[in-house]
Amino acid sequence: MHSFSRTTFLNLFVVCLAVGKATASSKICSWENNKDSSKGDCADGMESSKLKYAPPSISTSPIEVPAKILMGPGPSTPHPRVLQAGAAPLLGHMHPEFFRIMDDTQAWLRYGFQTSNTATLAVSGTGHAAMEMAVANTVEPGDQVIVGVNGIWGERMTDIAARFGAKVIPMETKPGTVFSYEDVKAALEKNPGTKIVFVVHGESSTGTLQPLAGLGKLCHEQGALLFVDTVCTLGGVPLNVDADELDIVYSGSQKCLGAPPGASPLTLSDKATAKLAARKTKVQSYYFDLNEVGPYWGVGGAARKYHHTGMVSNVYQLREALAMLAEEGLEAAWARHQQMADRLYEGLKQLGLELFVEDPAARLPTVTTIKVPKGVNWADVPAFLMKKYKLEIAGGLGPTAGQVWRVGIMGFNAQPRNIELLLVALKDALTHVGFLKDEKVV
Amino acid sequence: MHSFSRTTFLNLFVVCLAVGKATASSKICSWENNKDSSKGDCADGMESSKLKYAPPSISTSPIEVPAKILMGPGPSTPHPRVLQAGAAPLLGHMHPEFFRIMDDTQAWLRYGFQTSNTATLAVSGTGHAAMEMAVANTVEPGDQVIVGVNGIWGERMTDIAARFGAKVIPMETKPGTVFSYEDVKAALEKNPGTKIVFVVHGESSTGTLQPLAGLGKLCHEQGALLFVDTVCTLGGVPLNVDADELDIVYSGSQKCLGAPPGASPLTLSDKATAKLAARKTKVQSYYFDLNEVGPYWGVGGAARKYHHTGMVSNVYQLREALAMLAEEGLEAAWARHQQMADRLYEGLKQLGLELFVEDPAARLPTVTTIKVPKGVNWADVPAFLMKKYKLEIAGGLGPTAGQVWRVGIMGFNAQPRNIELLLVALKDALTHVGFLKDEKVV
Structure with a gap:
């Protein structure tokens, strides 16, 4: 992807330059030249740095980011x-x-x-x-x-x-x-x-x-x-x-x-x-x-x-x-979020988990709070899900800190594959932490 | 690029789902399904919209953006x-x-x-x-x-x-x-x-x-x-x-x-x-x-x-x-910006243009202000450059409004190809508006 964009960009310049006769500067000192020279040849008279602080000793390689599935309370995974x-x-x-x-x-x-x-x-x-x-x-x-x-x-x-x-x-x-x-x-x-x-x-x-x-x-x-x-x-x-x-x-x-x-x-x-x-x-x-x-x-x-x-x-x-x-249409999107939440509630119940919000009418379909069962260290479950599945759910915040897990079903994540993955992964995690019987998760 | 990212993303899901037996919801209502259905099949009972406002009649096609060269006072073209x-x-x-x-x-x-x-x-x-x-x-x-x-x-x-x-x-x-x-x-x-x-x-x-x-x-x-x-x-x-x-x-x-x-x-x-x-x-x-x-x-x-x-x-x-x-190194980057500015000043002088800042020591190498010559409508030149070259320079702002053009030489744009392109394009523009004699720009 990188190479493609870059080539396109360079071509644009070549096309533009072709319309006129470019007179090159006597000193050619481009970004690429500078970059390729560890001595900074283009910095006349600056071969020996006068800077107070040298560049930090950290890698300047292009950014690398793991692809996670973000099902905490946000941000959610973008399409x-x-x-x-x-x-x-x-x-x-x-x-x-x-x-x-x-x-x-x-x-x-x-x-x-x-x-x-x-x-x-x-x-x-x-x-x-x-x-x-x-x-x-x-x-x-x-x-x-x-x-x-x-x-x-x-x-x-x-x-x-x-x-x-x-x-x-x-x-x-x-x-x-x-x-x-x-x-x-x-x-x-x-x-x-x-x-x-x-x-x-x-x-x-x-x-x-x-x-x-x-x-x-x-x-x-x-x-x-x-x-x-x-x-x-x-x-x-x-x-x-x-x-x-x-x-x-x-x-x-x-x-x-x-x-x-x-x-x-x-x-x-x-x-x-x-x-x-x-x-x-x-x-x-x-x-x-x-x-x-x-x-x-x-x-x-x-x-x-x-x-x-x-x-x-x-x-x-x-x-x-x-x-x-x-x-998609707004009403269809609303219905989709509600349906995915309903499926989540059903699956959580099957896992023996309870929702924090008791009144069904007061439940937010987009962020579900799940009570952490007694005897379970809340942090172990999100850690397991992240490690094995690169799947994020969160703990509580403010008044719910330590008491709940928070699962976001939002936007691109509000679809069956996410809910089913989450449920199976959660089952795996709950088995891992000893809340569910140690049955093989297949 | 789009397809590549998307495929990778879907594969991630497939891999993840493979570890467990997913029980599909009885109603399958995914984002893709919703999108493909103009009637919003997934919105149970919402076939006839109850919304006060319908979606605006504008194209939802993926965004299309022209590739411009941004040499105004910012933003500058990113690498x-x-x-x-x-x-x-x-x-x-x-x-x-x-x-x-x-x-x-x-x-x-x-x-x-x-x-x-x-x-x-x-x-x-x-x-x-x-x-x-x-x-x-x-x-x-x-x-x-x-x-x-x-x-x-x-x-x-x-x-x-x-x-x-x-x-x-x-x-x-x-x-x-x-x-x-x-x-x-x-x-x-x-x-x-x-x-x-x-x-x-x-x-x-x-x-x-x-x-x-x-x-x-x-x-x-x-x-x-x-x-x-x-x-x-x-x-x-x-x-x-x-x-x-x-x-x-x-x-x-x-x-x-x-x-x-x-x-x-x-x-x-x-x-x-x-x-x-x-x-x-x-x-x-x-x-x-x-x-x-x-x-x-x-x-x-x-x-x-x-x-x-x-x-x-x-x-x-x-x-x-x-x-x-x-x-690149900070000093090399500083030197590069100054050298590109010096080349720009030289080229502008050859075109018969004057700088707004009289004291050379007070000139900002990264944004150059150029006096609009008498008889030239300032807006004509940026408009010409944008139309023919997709190249941006700006007019004045605040105290310089109507009096100057502003050229940014910053970051990725601070390199010879940008300066030479700008000079040849500016010559073309100044000829077009009648400031320079009508010589063929080749």
């Missing part, structure tokens, strides 16, 4: 088509061809989110960047924000919102459970003047799926905005931003969409952008200021304007992942 | 080896193999920066993210910061520093010129109590190279830290962070290093991290808080700790670019 887009020729961040790719990416993000929000884009950073950008623009110092905490992501939000000046009111429920409509209603009534209510749609640390129906309307009746983390749900679980009146919604690329981390979906309703427009204070970030980034993405039909150098290659990969989601 | 790393199998952000890649990346960044700073890492975002992370950690509300403004990047810093609560004191000089040692000394003496002085090493909007010698020591004598933008210089222009006592230094991946944008170098001296440790206020960002990100990168020998999902593929590409820089 080869998605990965390959990361090696496509680089475009400038202001080139019309890249704007076209951005346009398509936004159109598909709107489809994935089921929204017509003009303020829909991919944040230049990982999921946390989208989370922070969402907060930076919509939370103004002094704003009262109710944060639903039933796992690590709610906890994280209490931290981030406070850094941006929010008066944070935690609303808690036991890890492994979700908030009811009544919980949210009570919290809003108890805390008049609340500007924003935050909940996590798919809490990957505990494996819960937060029902969203009615919450948007409820918040709006109380003059608040609804802010939702969909990092583990976009593209894998039914999500209807407009129909459910969600205002501030962010996600990640490396979960159900199956792209590498780096370009993270964000959408804001008109109510949310109106709150931004009405701010009395400047956004506490330049990088994340939607007033600055928005025009770069053409938000609101604005003329394209340079803000920062976009994540060109990451957007390529996100574009591929979204194109594949559109080809 | 194929660097690009290809973006398609390498994805690792988890907490996998030991990825930690090893991070370690190597940091070691080479220290070499590139010529520093032993433990706080050296790649920020998860583009150059602006590194700029903002540098500010977020080192500027505390109320800090007096002298910002050298001689182009767009100094202006940008006045904005960002103010958002993080700095009392900004602009120190100005005419675009196309740089600050002398005496300028900085006078600014410090006029503004006692200054905590930080910011200058731009390579000002890409004007094409100037800021001399750094002595500035670090000067700042330290006055109790201030020296903060330097090296986005356009790291790996292309002599830069010695420790020897020149620079405290806060950030860069980009997509300039002289020649990687796609997305993982951006940052290094902080012990003085800078001590300032962070002594903060009375929390960093106004979670994503950029070095107290949180540092352990993820093992800064200070800390045990690895999850902070956010690292930019795995971007770090691969940065790692490749840095490995190639180490292979």
Whole structure:
């Protein structure tokens, strides 16, 4: 692959050079020449280095990466088509061809989110960047924000919102459970003047799926905005931003969409952008200021304007992942994730394992939390799976640390071959650690 | 390439499945099945869509990107080896193999920066993210910061520093010129109590190279830290962070290093991290808080700790670019960039063009600003070069808008074939727009 690309590239130059008579510089000092000379012949007068620090004694050989199957809570294994887009020729961040790719990416993000929000884009950073950008623009110092905490992501939000000046009111429920409509209603009534209510749609640390129906309307009746983390749900679980009146919604690329981390979906309703427009204070970030980034993405039909150098290659990969989601169809993708989860639950039961989330309706199909059986050292199972199968599952995080295994069924991994492989490998591992009787796994 | 990767991937599964007896789910609903069925057969009961929004009517064909030669102020054309790393199998952000890649990346960044700073890492975002992370950690509300403004990047810093609560004191000089040692000394003496002085090493909007010698020591004598933008210089222009006592230094991946944008170098001296440790206020960002990100990168020998999902593929590409820089040697790379710039200056003179930066010592070798001759519409030349040669050069930015062309000679593009191609293509363009006599370009 490498040689092919390189040859093509060199040919391009040869073709270009053929149109004119090139006058070579008297000193020919190309990258290749320099590289081939251990003495750095091209560095006139620099034969003896004056550098304070020599190059580190580590191998400069081309990168080698093992091919793992990533079935932890993310990143998930990307489809080869998605990965390959990361090696496509680089475009400038202001080139019309890249704007076209951005346009398509936004159109598909709107489809994935089921929204017509003009303020829909991919944040230049990982999921946390989208989370922070969402907060930076919509939370103004002094704003009262109710944060639903039933796992690590709610906890994280209490931290981030406070850094941006929010008066944070935690609303808690036991890890492994979700908030009811009544919980949210009570919290809003108890805390008049609340500007924003935050909940996590798919809490990957505990494996819960937060029902969203009615919450948007409820918040709006109380003059608040609804802010939702969909990092583990976009593209894998039914999500209807407009129909459910969600205002501030962010996600990640490396979960159900199956792209590498780096370009993270964000959408804001008109109510949310109106709150931004009405701010009395400047956004506490330049990088994340939607007033600055928005025009770069053409938000609101604005003329394209340079803000920062976009994540060109990451957007390529996100574009591929979204194109594949559109080809499949959103409802088909949702159904596929649910069916694979159902098959996983069935298989886990056959292995004698129990799910951490007791209420079936509260189970997140994309990240399943499995109770570590008594007498089993949790770390032994992921270690065995990685060693023998190069297959990743994870342990718990935050409130579930040491108590559960977490299995991701997301994107390209949400298909029968992955589930069946996982189940047979898990059986092997559980036998290895002595939880299952020592029967030959064939 | 696509088929090859995919086949390999499928084989991996076949091998894995062979070890156990897989029980297929009664409903087989794979991604491929879904994709091949326009009716979404796998979405039980969802044959008629209940979605509010249908998929947008845009082509979902695999991405197609023209192969351009990027000789504007950045991004620069990556070497194929660097690009290809973006398609390498994805690792988890907490996998030991990825930690090893991070370690190597940091070691080479220290070499590139010529520093032993433990706080050296790649920020998860583009150059602006590194700029903002540098500010977020080192500027505390109320800090007096002298910002050298001689182009767009100094202006940008006045904005960002103010958002993080700095009392900004602009120190100005005419675009196309740089600050002398005496300028900085006078600014410090006029503004006692200054905590930080910011200058731009390579000002890409004007094409100037800021001399750094002595500035670090000067700042330290006055109790201030020296903060330097090296986005356009790291790996292309002599830069010695420790020897020149620079405290806060950030860069980009997509300039002289020649990687796609997305993982951006940052290094902080012990003085800078001590300032962070002594903060009375929390960093106004979670994503950029070095107290949180540092352990993820093992800064200070800390045990690895999850902070956010690292930019795995971007770090691969940065790692490749840095490995190639180490292979070549830093001094050789610096010399190569200077020699290519010298050849460009010579060629431009032969074409009757003048440089925007009058003082030869103040010229940035990596981004050259060329005066647009009278009577020439600046936009016609880049348009001609792009159309005929798929070769990018840029117009001015900020104070140079409409006045100059900007040519980047960075990384993989800093070699004779690029310079000679550019000169012959520029001659063609200048003839086309009537600046040069209509002679046949052969």
